Amino acid sequence: xxxxxxxxxxxxxxxxxxxxxxxxxxxxxxxxxxxxxxxxxxxxxxxxxxxxxxxxxxxxxxxxxxxxxxxxxxxxxxxxxxxxxxxxxxxxxxxxxxxxxxxxxxxxxxxxxxxxxxxxxxxxxxxxxxxxxxxxxxxxxxxxxxxxxxxxxxxxxxxxxxxxxxxxxxxxxxxxxxxxxxxxxxxxxxxxxxxxxxxxxxxxxxxxxxxxxxxxxxxxxxxxxxxxxxxxxxxxxxxxxxxxxxxxxxxxxxxxxxxxxxxxxxxxxxxxxxxxxxxxxxxxxxxxxxxxxx
Amino acid sequence: xxxxxxxxxxxxxxxxxxxxxxxxxxxxxxxxxxxxxxxxxxxxxxxxxxxxxxxxxxxxxxxxxxxxxxxxxxxxxxxxxxxxxxxxxxxxxxxxxxxxxxxxxxxxxxxxxxxxxxxxxxxxxxxxxxxxxxxxxxxxxxxxxxxxxxxxxxxxxxxxxxxxxxxxxxxxxxxxxxxxxxxxxxxxxxxxxxxxxxxxxxxxxxxxxxxxxxxxxxxxxxxxxxxxxxxxxxxxxxxxxxxxxxxxxxxxxxxxxxxxxxxxxxxxxxxxxxxxxxxxxxxxx
Numbered sequence: 001x002x003x004x005x006x007x008x009x010x011x012x013x014x015x016x017x018x019x020x021x022x023x024x025x026x027x028x029x030x031x032x033x034x035x036x037x038x039x040x041x042x043x044x045x046x047x048x049x050x051x052x053x054x055x056x057x058x059x060x061x062x063x064x065x066x067x068x069x070x071x072x073x074x075x076x077x078x079x080x081x082x083x084x085x086x087x088x089x090x091x092x093x094x095x096x097x098x099x100x101x102x103x104x105x106x107x108x109x110x111x112x113x114x115x116x117x118x119x120x121x122x123x124x125x126x127x128x129x130x131x132x133x134x135x136x137x138x139x140x141x142x143x144x145x146x147x148x149x150x151x152x153x154x155x156x157x158x159x160x161x162x163x164x165x166x167x168x169x170x171x172x173x174x175x176x177x178x179x180x181x182x183x184x185x186x187x188x189x190x191x192x193x194x195x196x197x198x199x200x201x202x203x204x205x206x207x208x209x210x211x212x213x214x215x216x217x218x219x220x221x222x223x224x225x226x227x228x229x230x231x232x233x234x235x236x237x238x239x240x241x242x243x244x245x246x247x248x249x250x251x252x253x254x255x256x257x258x259x260x261x262x263x264x265x266x267x268x269x270x271x272x273x274x275x276x277x278x279x280x281x282x283x284x285x286x287x288x289x290x291x292x293x294x
Numbered sequence: 295x296x297x298x299x300x301x302x303x304x305x306x307x308x309x310x311x312x313x314x315x316x317x318x319x320x321x322x323x324x325x326x327x328x329x330x331x332x333x334x335x336x337x338x339x340x341x342x343x344x345x346x347x348x349x350x351x352x353x354x355x356x357x358x359x360x361x362x363x364x365x366x367x368x369x370x371x372x373x374x375x376x377x378x379x380x381x382x383x384x385x386x387x388x389x390x391x392x393x394x395x396x397x398x399x400x401x402x403x404x405x406x407x408x409x410x411x412x413x414x415x416x417x418x419x420x421x422x423x424x425x426x427x428x429x430x431x432x433x434x435x436x437x438x439x440x441x442x443x444x445x446x447x448x449x450x451x452x453x454x455x456x457x458x459x460x461x462x463x464x465x466x467x468x469x470x471x472x473x474x475x476x477x478x479x480x481x482x483x484x485x486x487x488x489x490x491x492x493x494x495x496x497x498x499x500x501x502x503x504x505x506x507x508x509x510x511x512x513x514x515x516x517x518x519x520x521x522x523x524x525x526x527x528x529x530x531x532x533x534x535x536x537x538x539x540x541x542x543x544x545x546x547x548x549x550x551x552x553x554x555x556x557x558x559x560x561x562x563x564x565x566x567x568x569x570x571x572x573x574x575x576x577x578x579x
Contacts, residue, residue, distance in 0.1 A: 006400055009480040013396040014408060016389045020449035025415050028426035035426070096319050099312045106313045113566070114320035117327065120558040122509035124527040125551050128534055129326040132333070132548065137541070140329065140346035169323065177570065226419050229511045233531060236538035248421050255425050256516070264425055272422045279417065 035265035036061050061266035074247045082224035084160040093171035098201045101179045116169035127233035130162045150238035159230050171216045178212035214286055218279045225275040247271050334552035338545045356549040371529035378525050382447045383504035387496050394457020395488045415451035424516050442517040447507050453499045460495030497568045526554045
């Protein structure tokens with residue numbers, strides 16, 4: 001590592017990654033941006049050669065996406081759903097990680113494996129399982145509870161439950177791993193000062209976990225904003241989920257059902273921008289709070 | 295005595311409450327899997343007539359029916375999934391390991407730029423990529439092929455990051471220097487020194503990537519039209535779409551869902567020690 005005399009070797013080693021980066025990341029992003037500023041212009045009856053031309057329309061598609069009422073409803077639905085998922089999923093993940101880390105727990109290994117298990121279940125399969133569990137004719141839950149899980153007012157919670165079920169284990173593992181890396185003598189010192197396990201968890205462990213909590217939150221925000229699999233899979237089982245329930249579902253519909261690639265491209269850039277703004281906004285707020293930086 | 299007593303009380307504030315809470319979590323997580331196991335054993339008639347939590351007698355019939363469904367398309371989906379997840383994760387691990395090692399152990403112009411570019415990919419939502427990827431693949435005539443699902447999933451920024459962290463911790467610089475003094479070329483150093491030392495970390499990267507591809511729905515859903523190339527996720531989705539209004543197909547859907555869980559859960563349980571989210575410790579215990 002002392003000199004840079006390895007010549008072209010590092011570049012050679014990085015060629016596969018950079019080629020893949022260019023082909024499957026940089027070019028598609030550029031292409032989306034380009035598409036988002038275009039539109040097909042039809043002249044006359046739209047028949048014959050040259051009657052349909054692709055023209056540049058600047059930011060028209062973006063302003064259309066931003067003023068689309070259907071899309072805004074989608075954002076509101078996903079906002080409610082996402083807030084629910086983030087709070088419950090990360091709250092449970094943190095709780096379970098702290099419990100696993102505390103000294104006095106029996107069957108810890110079993111619980112850890114069981115709670116992580118849904119991570120191995122694809123989103124489609126998870127939604128399918130819960131979807132059938134929500135059906136009155138099949139569900140052991142419905143035997144006990146008289147709730148219509150797929151009604152207009154409950155379907156968001158039912159969907160959030162699928163995401164919480166699937167995501168808690170992975171986040172728990174990330175937080176638990178971070179907890180195990182904290183030096184144990186910190187706790188011993190706190191214990192000698194008479195702190196209870198709960199005080200240690202709140203005053204020592206959670207502050208030490210802050211970086212891991214931030215990481216899991218940012219990843220969860222990005223994933224939640226793009227929610228697509230759960231509502232799409234649940235749709236055949238209920239009529240309370242529209243084909244534009246989430247913004248990404250609208251992108252899919254625009255691109256592949258309606259065939260309006262330009263709107264789809266503009267909307268997907270808006271989704272990306274919002275998830276970046278939310279992620280960075282969250283990072284800023286947390287930094288200001290936790291570290292007192294301006 | 296008094297202080298020892300206080301210490302003990304402080305350690306167990308609510309007795310069995312922590313264990314109880316964790317077990318509740320475990321039951322919540324296992325319950326749907328357990329239920330689908332039961333549901334998959336029921337014949338179509340039993341599904342709606344017998345108690346929701348008692349086993350049925352139709353498991354073998356369901357499996358036979360599922361495998362006969364549309365000339366055994368379920369088998370094809372399973373094989374495709376294995377190909378996508380296995381092949382994709384293998385290639386992804388190789389690219390990640392080589393890139394991570396290079397970024398960890400070489401100093402060269404543009405290193406930070408390249409690393410930041412690659413890592414920035416983590417923040418790009420897949421939605422921005424899937425549609426243009428589809429359009430670009432159609433332009434070169436590769437949409438609706440195996441390549442369309444395999445190739446875009448090879449580059450995985452987070453795996454490169456993990457590989458870099460692992461390489462930093464697991465490969466001593468002195469070993470590389472010794473190799474160089476002995477006259478080994480950079481290529482040989484990588485194959486014979488670096489990669490063997492990175493194997494445990496690579497297993498972890500492989501597993502996470504395998505699961506990610508196995509579970510991916512959006513990309514194959516967008517890329518593929520021919521159901522002979524579907525992975526299980528898209529296959530189950532179409533099965534549900536066509537069967538949601540026909541309760542007579544429910545047993546097929548449930549059996550399919552159950553069977554599709556087995557490989558991943560098996561992999562998961564047998565590879566326990568490699569499921570780690572922190573590779574900086576450098577070695578797997």
